Amino acid sequence: xxxxxxxxxxxxxxxxxxxxxxxxxxxxxxxxxxxxxxxxxxxxxxxxxxxxxxxxxxxxxxxxxxxxxxxxxxxxxxxxxxxxxxxxxxxxxxxxxxxxxxxxxxxxxxxxxxxxxxxxxxxxxxxxxxxxxxxxxxxxxxxxxxxxxxxxxxxxxxxxxxxxxxxxxxxxxxxxxxxxxxxxxxxxxxxxxxxxxxxxxxxxxxxxxxxxxxxxxxxxxxxxxxxxxxxxxxxxxxxxx
Amino acid sequence: xxxxxxxxxxxxxxxxxxxxxxxxxxxxxxxxxxxxxxxxxxxxxxxxxxxxxxxxxxxxxxxxxxxxxxxxxxxxxxxxxxxxxxxxxxxxxxxxxxxxxxxxxxxxxxxxxxxxxxxxxxxxxxxxxxxxxxxxxxxxxxxxxxxxxxxxxxxxxxxxxxxxxxxxxxxxxxxxxxxxxxxxxxxxxxxxxxxxxxxxxxxxxxxxxxxxxxxxxxxxxxxxxxxxxxxxxxxxxxxxx
DNA sequence: CGTGACGTTGATATGATTCAACTTGAGTGG
DNA sequence: CCACTCAAGTTGAATCATATCAACGTCACG
Numbered sequence: 363x364x365x366x367x368x369x370x371x372x373x374x375x376x377x378x379x380x381x382x383x384x385x386x387x388x389x390x391x392x393x394x395x396x397x398x399x400x401x402x403x404x405x406x407x408x409x410x411x412x413x414x415x416x417x418x419x420x421x422x423x424x425x426x427x428x429x430x431x432x433x434x435x436x437x438x439x440x441x442x443x444x445x446x447x448x449x450x451x452x453x454x455x456x457x458x459x460x461x462x463x464x465x466x467x468x469x470x471x472x473x474x475x476x477x478x479x480x481x482x483x484x485x486x487x488x489x490x491x492x493x494x495x496x497x498x499x500x501x502x503x504x505x506x507x508x509x510x511x512x513x514x515x516x517x518x519x520x521x522x523x524x525x526x527x528x529x530x531x532x533x534x535x536x537x538x539x540x541x542x543x544x545x546x547x548x549x550x551x552x553x554x555x556x557x558x559x560x561x562x563x564x565x566x567x568x569x570x571x572x573x574x575x576x577x578x579x580x581x582x583x584x585x586x587x588x589x590x591x592x593x594x595x596x597x598x599x600x601x602x603x
Numbered sequence: 604x605x606x607x608x609x610x611x612x613x614x615x616x617x618x619x620x621x622x623x624x625x626x627x628x629x630x631x632x633x634x635x636x637x638x639x640x641x642x643x644x645x646x647x648x649x650x651x652x653x654x655x656x657x658x659x660x661x662x663x664x665x666x667x668x669x670x671x672x673x674x675x676x677x678x679x680x681x682x683x684x685x686x687x688x689x690x691x692x693x694x695x696x697x698x699x700x701x702x703x704x705x706x707x708x709x710x711x712x713x714x715x716x717x718x719x720x721x722x723x724x725x726x727x728x729x730x731x732x733x734x735x736x737x738x739x740x741x742x743x744x745x746x747x748x749x750x751x752x753x754x755x756x757x758x759x760x761x762x763x764x765x766x767x768x769x770x771x772x773x774x775x776x777x778x779x780x781x782x783x784x785x786x787x788x789x790x791x792x793x794x795x796x797x798x799x800x801x802x803x804x805x806x807x808x809x810x811x812x813x814x815x816x817x818x819x820x821x822x823x824x825x826x827x828x829x830x831x832x833x834x835x836x837x838x839x840x841x842x843x844x
Numbered sequence: 845c846g847t848g849a850c851g852t853t854g855a856t857a858t859g860a861t862t863c864a865a866c867t868t869g870a871g872t873g874g
Numbered sequence: 875c876c877a878c879t880c881a882a883g884t885t886g887a888a889t890c891a892t893a894t895c896a897a898c899g900t901c902a903c904g
Contacts, residue, residue: 412844430842438755457745462844504698506747511671513754514679514799558755560861601671603653603703801893
């Protein structure tokens with residue numbers, strides 16, 4: 363048994379980007395070079411305020427949440443940001459850039475302002491990188507529709523299963539997972555604010571899933587014990603068009 | 604009392620487009636000229652299947668719904684299309700173009716394929732038109748976030764009030780409303796599928812709103828009797844960023 | 845005079861929230 | 875090493891919101 367080699371975090375981001383389309387060696391090098399301009403955000407701190415200032419970032423490690431809060435304190439989480447996801451990089455194309463974002467763990471991100479300038483030129487040499495970034499953004503936007511489906515028409519159990527299936531796919535693309543086991547550094551409060559449930563009810567739902575041998579959770583990691591059953595429960599990818 | 608003059612439907616579409624930014628006379632003329640290529644879709648019929656065929660349309664009159672259905676028949680409506688809204692016009696920029704769309708009333712739309720070609724060139728003479736179309740699309744995308752907020756964190760009453768406030772704004776932009784009275788040609792089933800409620804519960808919610816003198820509904824029209832109260836109830840536009 | 849779509853109603857069941865108490869585990873400082 | 879604290883998770887009981895089922899009303903249309 364060897365000690366685990368810790369991959370440098372820009373490698374994770376590159377891996378996510380390549381889940382859309384492979385990059386040229388030149389593009390990979392560009393990311394690596396720019397990734398020295400780093401910033402670290404502590405867990406719980408906001409790190410993107412819409413309209414605050416023009417900026418652009420790519421997450422290298424850690425998780426964040428896009429969220430909105432009602433005057434009386436009710437919070438809704440619209441989606442999660444994982445390594446490789448970007449903010450403000452593609453000319454204001456998504457409504458998600460107008461939503462505040464909060465770090466859920468310690469987050470390392472690179473300043474991508476320079477990258478934005480480079481991409482804005484439209485040089486063919488960076489076409490694949492642009493395509494990858496656009497692809498990730500598109501996936502995130504599409505996730506909004508899944509989210510609406512979950513909240514509007516699925517039961518607590520179905521919703522939770524559906525979110526886990528999505529997380530499985532995303533962590534897998536990032537190379538963060540080990541089979542059907544992957545990191546899920548989210549408190550039950552965060553999960554419940556994403557799923558539109560009370561924290562107590564989410565807790566009971568999770569316990570039912572454990573009792574039914576669908577999942578196992580420990581120390582910020584989750585194991586999906588019966589992916590087939592979960593996928594079925596969630597109608598994952600099972601909608602008409 | 605004079606007989607009401609029925610505005611030609613392309614005028615409504617133009618008015619909606621100008622709610623984003625005013626068009627040049629040349630652009631207005633372009634729309635009018637292209638609007639002779641029309642198609643009518645009967646209520647209840649699908650008129651946009653994602654991936655089906657490349658196409659582009661602008662709605663001139665009537666209402667449609669973007670929706671998805673689970674295998675067991677549960678339906679979720681993501682949003683509504685009103686006159687002036689377009690599909691397929693802006694190079695696959697929105698996840699909404701990947702969702703099937705159904706006519707809720709008789710819908711008149713114009714074929715905008717030619718317009719798409721014209722806009723793709725990027726001629727400055729049509730810059731404002733492009734901007735308007737993009738603006739409407741952006742509004743629609745932003746609507747997805749409101750929708751998630753409604754479904755995830757608001758009660759039946761709040762959700763319903765919130766949707767009505769949104770409809771008020773949109774029909775107003777289209778010049779379809781008369782003060783706080785506007786057309787709402789939606790069955791309770793459709794409304795409930797948008798709001799993530801059972802049809803029975805929506806019915807009761809509407810009746811409560813009527814009892815409390817918040818709204819009046821008759822013959823496909825709704826009157827908001829107390830906009831202030833409704834806005835307050837819905838926390839309309841009241842979220843943090 | 846049927847028939848069908850839409851709306852309304854009551855009774856009942858279930859799912860989800862709330863509140864409050866309790867547990868657990870990971871720091872932290874004495 | 876212990877006692878303390880704090881955040882996260884767990885549990886039960888009561889309550890509330892919403893769903894489900896089934897029946898009935900109403901209106902438009904052929």
